Amino acid sequence: MSFSVIRTGQSLVGPSEPTPSEMLYLSIIDRVPGLRHMVRSLHVFKHGQEPAKVTEFTCGGFVVGLISIHAIADGLGAAQFINAIGEIARRLTKPTVDPVWSRELIPNPPKLPPGPPPVSPSFKLQYSTMDISQDSINQVKAQFFEQTGHRCSTFDVAIAKTWQARTRAIELDPDVDVHVCFFANIRHLLPQVLPAEGGYYGNCFYPVAVTAASGEVVSAELVDVVKIIRDAKARLPADCAKWAAGDSKEDPYELSFTYNSLFVSDWTRLGFLEVDYGWGMPIHVIPFAYCEFMAVAIIGAQPKPKKGARLMTQCVGKEHLEAFQDEMTF
Numbered sequence: 226m227s228f229s230v231i232r233t234g235q236s237l238v239g240p241s242e243p244t245p246s247e248m249l250y251l252s253i254i255d256r257v258p259g260l261r262h263m264v265r266s267l268h269v270f271k272h273g274q275e276p277a278k279v280t281e282f283t284c285g286g287f288v289v290g291l292i293s294i295h296a297i298a299d300g301l302g303a304a305q306f307i308n309a310i311g312e313i314a315r316r317l318t319k320p321t322v323d324p325v326w327s328r329e330l331i332p333n334p335p336k337l338p339p340g341p342p343p344v345s346p347s348f349k350l351q352y353s354t355m356d357i358s359q360d361s362i363n364q365v366k367a368q369f370f371e372q373t374g375h376r377c378s379t380f381d382v383a384i385a386k387t388w389q390a391r392t393r394a395i396e397l398d399p400d401v402d403v404h405v406c407f408f409a410n411i412r413h414l415l416p417q418v419l420p421a422e423g424g425y426y427g428n429c430f431y432p433v434a435v436t437a438a439s440g441e442v443v444s445a446e447l448v449d450v451v452k453i454i455r456d457a458k459a460r461l462p463a464d465c466a467k468w469a470a471g472d473s474k475e476d477p478y479e480l481s482f483t484y485n486s487l488f489v490s491d492w493t494r495l496g497f498l499e500v501d502y503g504w505g506m507p508i509h510v511i512p513f514a515y516c517e518f519m520a521v522a523i524i525g526a527q528p529k530p531k532k533g534a535r536l537m538t539q540c541v542g543k544e545h546l547e548a549f550q551d552e553m554t555f
Protein backbone atom coordinates (compact mmCIF):
# COMPACT_ATOMS: atom_id res chain seq x y z
CA MET A 226 0.00 0.00 0.00
CA SER A 227 1.31 3.45 -0.95
CA PHE A 228 -0.06 6.97 -0.92
CA SER A 229 1.16 10.48 -1.54
CA VAL A 230 1.12 13.42 0.85
CA ILE A 231 0.77 16.98 -0.42
CA ARG A 232 1.82 19.86 1.80
CA THR A 233 -0.62 22.71 1.26
CA GLY A 234 0.96 25.20 3.62
CA GLN A 235 3.20 25.73 6.59
CA SER A 236 3.67 28.42 9.20
CA LEU A 237 5.57 29.11 12.40
CA VAL A 238 3.55 29.58 15.58
CA GLY A 239 5.32 32.31 17.51
CA PRO A 240 4.69 33.58 21.04
CA SER A 241 1.87 36.08 21.50
CA GLU A 242 4.17 38.38 23.48
CA PRO A 243 7.87 38.68 24.33
CA THR A 244 9.08 35.79 26.46
CA PRO A 245 11.61 35.99 29.29
CA SER A 246 15.06 34.48 28.87
CA GLU A 247 17.71 33.33 31.32
CA MET A 248 20.63 30.95 31.51
CA LEU A 249 19.46 27.45 32.48
CA TYR A 250 21.97 24.76 33.45
CA LEU A 251 21.70 21.04 32.80
CA SER A 252 22.06 18.29 35.39
CA ILE A 253 24.79 15.67 35.37
CA ILE A 254 22.31 13.22 33.79
CA ASP A 255 21.21 15.72 31.13
CA ARG A 256 24.83 16.03 30.03
CA VAL A 257 25.26 12.33 29.21
CA PRO A 258 26.67 12.26 25.63
CA GLY A 259 24.19 9.62 24.51
CA LEU A 260 21.30 12.07 25.06
CA ARG A 261 22.53 14.62 22.53
CA HIS A 262 19.92 13.84 19.93
CA MET A 263 16.35 14.58 18.93
CA VAL A 264 13.39 12.36 19.82
CA ARG A 265 10.69 12.30 17.16
CA SER A 266 7.14 10.99 17.42
CA LEU A 267 3.73 11.15 15.72
CA HIS A 268 0.54 11.50 17.79
CA VAL A 269 -2.61 10.37 15.98
CA PHE A 270 -6.05 11.68 16.98
CA LYS A 271 -9.37 10.27 15.84
CA HIS A 272 -11.14 13.56 15.20
CA GLY A 273 -10.80 17.27 15.76
CA GLN A 274 -12.51 20.61 15.43
CA GLU A 275 -10.57 22.41 12.74
CA PRO A 276 -7.16 21.78 14.32
CA ALA A 277 -4.49 24.40 13.27
CA LYS A 278 -0.32 23.67 12.01
CA VAL A 279 -1.13 19.89 11.90
CA THR A 280 -1.81 17.12 9.18
CA GLU A 281 -5.51 16.36 8.69
CA PHE A 282 -6.96 13.17 7.23
CA THR A 283 -10.08 12.86 5.05
CA CYS A 284 -11.73 10.87 7.87
CA GLY A 285 -11.55 13.92 10.12
CA GLY A 286 -8.63 12.76 12.18
CA PHE A 287 -5.28 14.50 12.41
CA VAL A 288 -1.70 13.88 13.43
CA VAL A 289 0.71 16.01 15.43
CA GLY A 290 4.46 15.57 14.96
CA LEU A 291 6.65 16.34 17.97
CA ILE A 292 10.40 16.74 18.25
CA SER A 293 12.09 17.10 21.62
CA ILE A 294 15.72 17.33 22.68
CA HIS A 295 16.55 14.41 24.95
CA ALA A 296 19.14 16.46 26.85
CA ILE A 297 16.33 18.66 28.21
CA ALA A 298 13.73 16.07 29.19
CA ASP A 299 13.29 12.33 29.52
CA GLY A 300 10.15 10.54 28.32
CA LEU A 301 8.11 11.17 31.47
CA GLY A 302 9.21 14.78 31.55
CA ALA A 303 8.40 15.41 27.89
CA ALA A 304 4.95 13.85 28.30
CA GLN A 305 4.31 15.96 31.39
CA PHE A 306 5.34 19.10 29.52
CA ILE A 307 3.11 18.24 26.54
CA ASN A 308 0.22 17.50 28.90
CA ALA A 309 0.67 20.99 30.37
CA ILE A 310 0.46 22.46 26.85
CA GLY A 311 -2.74 20.47 26.28
CA GLU A 312 -4.26 21.86 29.45
CA ILE A 313 -3.39 25.41 28.41
CA ALA A 314 -4.92 24.71 24.99
CA ARG A 315 -8.11 23.63 26.80
CA ARG A 316 -8.03 27.02 28.55
CA LEU A 317 -7.25 25.85 32.04
CA THR A 318 -5.95 28.75 34.09
CA LYS A 319 -2.77 26.82 34.92
CA PRO A 320 -1.36 23.32 34.38
CA THR A 321 -2.37 20.63 36.86
CA VAL A 322 1.35 20.04 37.46
CA ASP A 323 3.67 23.02 37.10
CA PRO A 324 6.86 22.17 35.17
CA VAL A 325 9.94 22.41 37.41
CA TRP A 326 13.45 23.00 35.97
CA SER A 327 15.60 22.83 39.17
CA ARG A 328 18.38 20.72 37.66
CA GLU A 329 20.54 21.46 40.69
CA LEU A 330 18.36 19.04 42.71
CA ILE A 331 19.73 16.00 40.89
CA PRO A 332 22.59 14.32 42.82
CA ASN A 333 26.01 15.29 41.49
CA PRO A 334 28.45 12.72 42.90
CA PRO A 335 32.20 13.21 42.51
CA LYS A 336 33.17 12.63 38.90
CA LEU A 337 35.04 9.41 38.25
CA PRO A 338 38.22 9.45 36.17
CA PRO A 339 37.09 9.83 32.57
CA GLY A 340 37.25 6.81 30.32
CA PRO A 341 38.06 6.95 26.62
CA PRO A 342 36.01 9.42 24.58
CA PRO A 343 32.65 8.00 23.49
CA VAL A 344 32.63 6.34 20.10
CA SER A 345 29.61 6.89 17.85
CA PRO A 346 29.85 4.25 15.14
CA SER A 347 27.45 4.04 12.22
CA PHE A 348 25.89 0.59 11.90
CA LYS A 349 23.40 1.38 9.08
CA LEU A 350 20.64 -0.07 11.21
CA GLN A 351 17.33 -1.03 9.61
CA TYR A 352 13.86 0.06 10.74
CA SER A 353 11.34 -2.65 11.56
CA THR A 354 7.94 -2.64 13.28
CA MET A 355 6.24 -5.71 14.71
CA ASP A 356 3.43 -6.53 17.11
CA ILE A 357 3.38 -8.91 20.08
CA SER A 358 -0.14 -10.13 20.77
CA GLN A 359 -1.66 -9.88 24.22
CA ASP A 360 -2.24 -13.65 24.17
CA SER A 361 1.49 -14.30 23.63
CA ILE A 362 2.41 -11.89 26.42
CA ASN A 363 -0.11 -13.46 28.81
CA GLN A 364 1.22 -16.93 28.02
CA VAL A 365 4.76 -15.97 29.05
CA LYS A 366 3.45 -14.19 32.15
CA ALA A 367 1.59 -17.34 33.17
CA GLN A 368 4.67 -19.51 32.63
CA PHE A 369 6.79 -17.11 34.67
CA PHE A 370 4.28 -17.10 37.54
CA GLU A 371 4.05 -20.90 37.47
CA GLN A 372 7.83 -21.27 37.71
CA THR A 373 8.62 -18.48 40.17
CA GLY A 374 5.45 -17.55 42.03
CA HIS A 375 6.06 -13.94 41.00
CA ARG A 376 4.48 -11.74 38.37
CA CYS A 377 6.26 -10.04 35.49
CA SER A 378 5.24 -7.12 33.32
CA THR A 379 4.55 -6.69 29.62
CA PHE A 380 7.80 -4.71 29.50
CA ASP A 381 9.73 -7.65 30.99
CA VAL A 382 8.36 -10.01 28.36
CA ALA A 383 8.89 -7.61 25.45
CA ILE A 384 12.48 -6.73 26.36
CA ALA A 385 13.41 -10.36 27.00
CA LYS A 386 11.92 -11.49 23.69
CA THR A 387 13.62 -8.69 21.73
CA TRP A 388 17.03 -9.24 23.35
CA GLN A 389 16.90 -12.99 22.75
CA ALA A 390 15.64 -12.63 19.16
CA ARG A 391 18.32 -10.10 18.31
CA THR A 392 21.08 -12.17 19.94
CA ARG A 393 20.03 -15.23 17.95
CA ALA A 394 19.85 -13.21 14.72
CA ILE A 395 23.32 -11.64 14.89
CA GLU A 396 24.99 -15.04 15.59
CA LEU A 397 27.94 -14.09 17.76
CA ASP A 398 30.30 -16.65 19.25
CA PRO A 399 28.67 -18.28 22.33
CA ASP A 400 31.24 -16.85 24.75
CA VAL A 401 30.89 -13.23 23.53
CA ASP A 402 29.03 -11.02 25.98
CA VAL A 403 25.82 -9.33 24.84
CA HIS A 404 24.25 -6.41 26.65
CA VAL A 405 20.80 -4.91 27.02
CA CYS A 406 20.24 -1.54 28.69
CA PHE A 407 17.10 0.30 29.64
CA PHE A 408 16.59 3.55 31.50
CA ALA A 409 14.56 3.27 34.70
CA ASN A 410 12.75 6.26 36.18
CA ILE A 411 14.21 7.13 39.61
CA ARG A 412 11.93 9.97 40.69
CA HIS A 413 10.44 7.67 43.33
CA LEU A 414 13.95 6.95 44.64
CA LEU A 415 14.70 10.64 45.26
CA PRO A 416 11.74 11.71 47.48
CA GLN A 417 13.94 13.85 49.74
CA VAL A 418 15.45 15.66 46.77
CA LEU A 419 12.74 16.38 44.20
CA PRO A 420 9.69 18.56 44.97
CA ALA A 421 6.90 16.62 46.68
CA GLU A 422 4.29 18.07 44.34
CA GLY A 423 6.10 16.62 41.32
CA GLY A 424 6.72 18.49 38.10
CA TYR A 425 10.42 17.78 37.56
CA TYR A 426 10.72 17.15 33.83
CA GLY A 427 14.47 16.84 33.33
CA ASN A 428 16.22 13.53 32.78
CA CYS A 429 15.79 11.49 35.93
CA PHE A 430 16.70 7.91 35.14
CA TYR A 431 19.30 5.30 35.97
CA PRO A 432 20.72 2.97 33.30
CA VAL A 433 19.91 -0.65 34.13
CA ALA A 434 22.43 -2.75 32.23
CA VAL A 435 22.29 -6.52 31.84
CA THR A 436 25.15 -8.64 30.52
CA ALA A 437 25.22 -12.33 29.66
CA ALA A 438 27.09 -14.65 27.32
CA SER A 439 25.57 -14.84 23.87
CA GLY A 440 25.22 -18.62 24.11
CA GLU A 441 23.32 -18.32 27.39
CA VAL A 442 20.78 -15.89 25.95
CA VAL A 443 20.38 -17.89 22.72
CA SER A 444 19.72 -21.26 24.37
CA ALA A 445 17.67 -20.14 27.38
CA GLU A 446 13.92 -20.48 27.71
CA LEU A 447 12.23 -17.10 27.36
CA VAL A 448 11.06 -17.14 30.98
CA ASP A 449 14.70 -17.55 32.05
CA VAL A 450 15.64 -14.44 30.07
CA VAL A 451 12.79 -12.65 31.84
CA LYS A 452 14.36 -13.70 35.16
CA ILE A 453 17.68 -12.14 34.12
CA ILE A 454 15.89 -8.87 33.33
CA ARG A 455 13.96 -8.85 36.59
CA ASP A 456 17.08 -9.59 38.67
CA ALA A 457 18.69 -6.49 37.17
CA LYS A 458 15.60 -4.40 37.91
CA ALA A 459 15.63 -5.60 41.54
CA ARG A 460 19.15 -4.16 41.96
CA LEU A 461 18.04 -0.69 40.85
CA PRO A 462 17.40 0.93 44.29
CA ALA A 463 20.72 -0.22 45.74
CA ASP A 464 22.74 0.62 42.63
CA CYS A 465 21.13 4.07 42.34
CA ALA A 466 21.77 4.82 46.01
CA LYS A 467 25.45 3.93 45.63
CA TRP A 468 25.75 6.23 42.61
CA ALA A 469 24.00 9.13 44.38
CA ALA A 470 26.31 8.71 47.39
CA GLY A 471 29.41 8.64 45.19
CA ASP A 472 30.17 4.99 46.00
CA SER A 473 30.09 3.65 42.44
CA LYS A 474 33.38 2.33 41.12
CA GLU A 475 32.27 2.94 37.53
CA ASP A 476 30.15 5.66 35.98
CA PRO A 477 26.82 3.96 35.11
CA TYR A 478 26.04 6.73 32.62
CA GLU A 479 29.19 6.10 30.59
CA LEU A 480 27.55 3.96 27.93
CA SER A 481 29.20 1.86 25.25
CA PHE A 482 27.59 1.85 21.80
CA THR A 483 28.61 -1.45 20.26
CA TYR A 484 26.78 -3.83 17.95
CA ASN A 485 26.42 -6.38 20.76
CA SER A 486 24.57 -3.80 22.89
CA LEU A 487 20.81 -3.20 22.70
CA PHE A 488 19.10 -0.16 24.20
CA VAL A 489 15.40 -0.40 25.03
CA SER A 490 12.96 2.45 25.63
CA ASP A 491 9.46 1.92 27.08
CA TRP A 492 6.80 4.34 25.79
CA THR A 493 3.76 2.55 27.21
CA ARG A 494 3.47 4.45 30.50
CA LEU A 495 4.96 7.87 29.83
CA GLY A 496 1.68 9.78 29.56
CA PHE A 497 1.58 10.72 25.86
CA LEU A 498 -1.63 8.71 25.42
CA GLU A 499 -3.37 10.97 27.96
CA VAL A 500 -2.61 14.28 26.21
CA ASP A 501 -5.78 16.19 25.26
CA TYR A 502 -5.63 19.44 23.28
CA GLY A 503 -9.41 19.74 23.40
CA TRP A 504 -10.42 17.01 20.95
CA GLY A 505 -9.85 13.94 23.07
CA MET A 506 -6.84 11.74 23.69
CA PRO A 507 -4.79 10.18 20.87
CA ILE A 508 -5.59 6.71 19.61
CA HIS A 509 -1.97 5.99 18.80
CA VAL A 510 1.52 7.35 19.44
CA ILE A 511 4.31 6.42 17.05
CA PRO A 512 7.86 6.99 18.33
CA PHE A 513 10.84 6.74 16.03
CA ALA A 514 14.15 5.09 16.81
CA TYR A 515 16.92 7.48 17.58
CA CYS A 516 20.23 7.28 15.72
CA GLU A 517 22.44 4.87 13.86
CA PHE A 518 25.15 4.61 16.50
CA MET A 519 22.71 3.06 19.00
CA ALA A 520 20.82 -0.21 18.45
CA VAL A 521 17.37 0.67 19.77
CA ALA A 522 14.05 -1.07 20.40
CA ILE A 523 11.10 1.05 21.46
CA ILE A 524 8.20 -0.65 23.20
CA GLY A 525 4.88 1.03 22.55
CA ALA A 526 1.19 0.19 22.59
CA GLN A 527 -0.81 -1.01 19.62
CA PRO A 528 -3.43 1.42 18.26
CA LYS A 529 -6.62 1.53 20.32
CA PRO A 530 -8.67 -0.58 20.89
CA LYS A 531 -6.08 -3.30 20.20
CA LYS A 532 -4.12 -4.79 23.09
CA GLY A 533 -0.58 -6.05 23.22
CA ALA A 534 2.73 -4.36 22.46
CA ARG A 535 4.14 -2.79 19.32
CA LEU A 536 7.90 -2.84 18.83
CA MET A 537 9.56 -0.18 16.72
CA THR A 538 13.18 -1.15 16.21
CA GLN A 539 16.33 0.14 14.62
CA CYS A 540 18.64 -2.50 16.01
CA VAL A 541 20.10 -4.76 13.30
CA GLY A 542 21.88 -4.37 10.00
CA LYS A 543 20.31 -5.42 6.73
CA GLU A 544 22.10 -8.76 6.80
CA HIS A 545 20.39 -9.68 10.10
CA LEU A 546 16.96 -8.12 9.62
CA GLU A 547 15.09 -11.13 8.21
CA ALA A 548 16.46 -13.47 10.87
CA PHE A 549 15.54 -10.99 13.60
CA GLN A 550 11.97 -10.67 12.32
CA ASP A 551 11.65 -14.46 12.15
CA GLU A 552 12.95 -14.87 15.71
CA MET A 553 10.40 -12.34 16.99
CA THR A 554 7.50 -14.68 16.23
CA PHE A 555 6.07 -16.65 19.14
